[in-house]
Amino acid sequence: MKIGDLETKVVKTWCPGCQNYGLLLAIKKALVNLVNEKKIKKENIVAVTGIGCHAKIYDYLNINGFYSLHGRVLPPALGIKIANPDLTVIGFGGDGDTFAEGISHFVHSCRFNADLTMIVHDNQIFALTTGQATPTTEQSFFGKSTPLGVQEKPLNPVALALIMGAGFVARGLASEVDHLSNLFEKAIQHKGFAFVDVLEPCLAYHNTTDFLGKYVYKLKENGYPFKKALEKALEWDYNLRENSKIPIGLFYQEKRPILEDKRTIKKPFWSFKRKTDWQKIIAGFK
């Protein structure tokens, strides 16, 4: 498989220079590698998206796709795994999508630990709705819906995922395509819930290009023990302060039992032939 095989007929409508192009290239590279190395099957990959700029990726990837509602990436992803654990499910969400509208699903997905990947296009802004604050927007951000400034502390999704028990927690930078692609490959291969928070500037409404470029640094390859991982996660609180230290890379990885283990059969349900017995059902009422 080549990168070009993942192209679709759809004309891309992200802004020129949008960092989502970097993320798109990174996921394509990761998928091509994994398919070519026979680690996953192309026909088994399913992309699940929310609603927002990030979600246009549904139209730009030539694979199975589920274009869900705003905030509802993780529930369908979970449902797909319940129905057919053979599928490779990759969720794409925005920061508003995942941490505002869909926060309950994010928290519980870390606990459920279904074998799926969640990639958040975290530009710290609602972009498609023209620039409102999200839970990861920095304090003192002034926007059209917050003309008095954002007062509340940003949500730290990396720390939250760790605390909630996610077995794979990573952060990437959309412009660091190869580094990100490598994180995606690891996340997809992780047996369990894998979360990658991808930092990206929004050129139109939240341009953090210089800030991120200045303060991002890479973690060592294989993650850290839990306490150290949490310490690393807390190094940056998503505020845009001078001299921030923003680690990217793999924070933590641990294998835990997955939700699919509780399924009652091994096969995908759709290929399971059922025999229902009317007499048996009626006899059950005696």
Added chain:
Amino acid sequence: MEKLILVGGQAGQGADRTSLLIAKTFVSLGYYVFNYRDYASLIKGGHNFNVIKISDKPIFSHENSYDVIIALDQETIKQHGQNLKKGGFVLGDKSLKVKNLISVDIDSILNKLQFSKIFGNNILLGSLFKVLDLQLPALFKVFKEEFGEKAPLLEKAAKEGYDFVKKKTKVKSSQKSKENYFFTGSEAISRGAVMAGLDVYLAYPMTPATPVLHLLAAKQKDEKFSVFQLENEISVICAALGSSYAGAMTMVGTSGGGFALMAEAMSMVGISEIPLVVYLSQRTAPATGVPTYTTQGDLKFAVNIGHGEFPRVVIAPGDPREAILRTVEAFYLSYKYQVLSILLSDKHLSESGYTFDKFERPKVKPLRFIVKNPSADYKRYLLTKNGVSPRAVPGQGPFVRATSYEHDEDGYTIEDSEWTVKMNDKRFRKVKYLQEEIKKLNPVSIYGQGENLIIGWGSTKGAIMDALNSLSGFRFMQVSYINPFPAEEVKKEIEKSRKVVLVENNVTGLLGQIITEKTGCFLEKKLLKYDARPFTSQEVIKGVKRLAR
């Protein structure tokens, strides 16, 4: 023969359990039993009761006057004593203060047996059997079925209770040699789902839909399907969409509040054409309302739920026997036509126990309706004559797309006017075919004969059926398919009737409103009950007679 027994006590004292044992024993003796369950929203204390109606003829409802009151506390007598029939009696502990008490010295029996307090109800069960001049073995058989190894202890307690009291009346033995079937609406819907080939059931606990969650969860290993409880109803229905998209026969269950949370995703069922069956068991609303009590208040909510316009099926079975068939039909129509199917029940149907002596098989055969070998140029949303596109699932080879956006045949996002119209027309082309299909499934049932007509839907069927014998000149039209609405049949029946009375368990007569909208017929006579309790047949008889005067 007809006997009405009320069992009452505080929550936690076992009124429901005791009633179930009485009901099952009488069913095993060939009787028809109806078991009404009245409980408050608490775990211990308060006042709960069951009414068991026992008859040698088929019955489908209870009454509010009793031959026997089994009082587990004084409050039961305070609340129901005035409804004791002439010649009736109260059975209970000797400490109770009431006339007509058949007194049992529960404490001294327990002392003698060195048994704990939980066995008190079994002593009373034994006493009940003696008083009604019935033999104990039938009760012991039910003990064995329900309690297995512990049964001998219960037998001991019941035997003591039996010996403690004297015979009072004689219950004529049933003529039937064959055992009947006794089950609730919840059991019917669970078994119906299994019959339909259920793969995945998802839910968040909410009375009165929870029993289906419990029943299916307990069956999942034997029947090889999966049940998961998720973090909220939004997650439940969105996960169900994923599950059905990936090929599993999927159902969710909830009550009004949870159903409301599911509204946005119902709309996604509409545009994505992912099949899904939703079980809605109504309880008294608005909002938290009277949460453990019954209503028919969500009919129009079910018919209209979800923003935008899209076809859907809404089915309202009237009793558990019908609920099995309707559940199978809900799956069949949803998966064949790729639409939302809503199966409408309520607390009364879901939690009351009914008796039947025979069954009909489902008329439809539920299949997965998944294309076998989709070709390389497969299009998920292919425009077709009947609006139904072949449904493939991810993993078969060609890519399968599902989307909440308007889309082209491949499932890619579009925003142009031409395809927006094409896709709306495609989805609504299904309606004609659904209507044809539903015509074959008895969307409307007529019971009895007469020039006058009672109209009802859902769980009021039981009380109306039992009232019909006492309402000469009246026949009963039960509407089971609410959407697509069988307008022709309903209109025909109304137009050929002299007097028409609408009976509904809600404030404003919701079916009546739908009838007016769909047929132009305006129904003036409405018997509406909205005290959070179901109709009894006496209430139907009195009400219909008053309105028809």
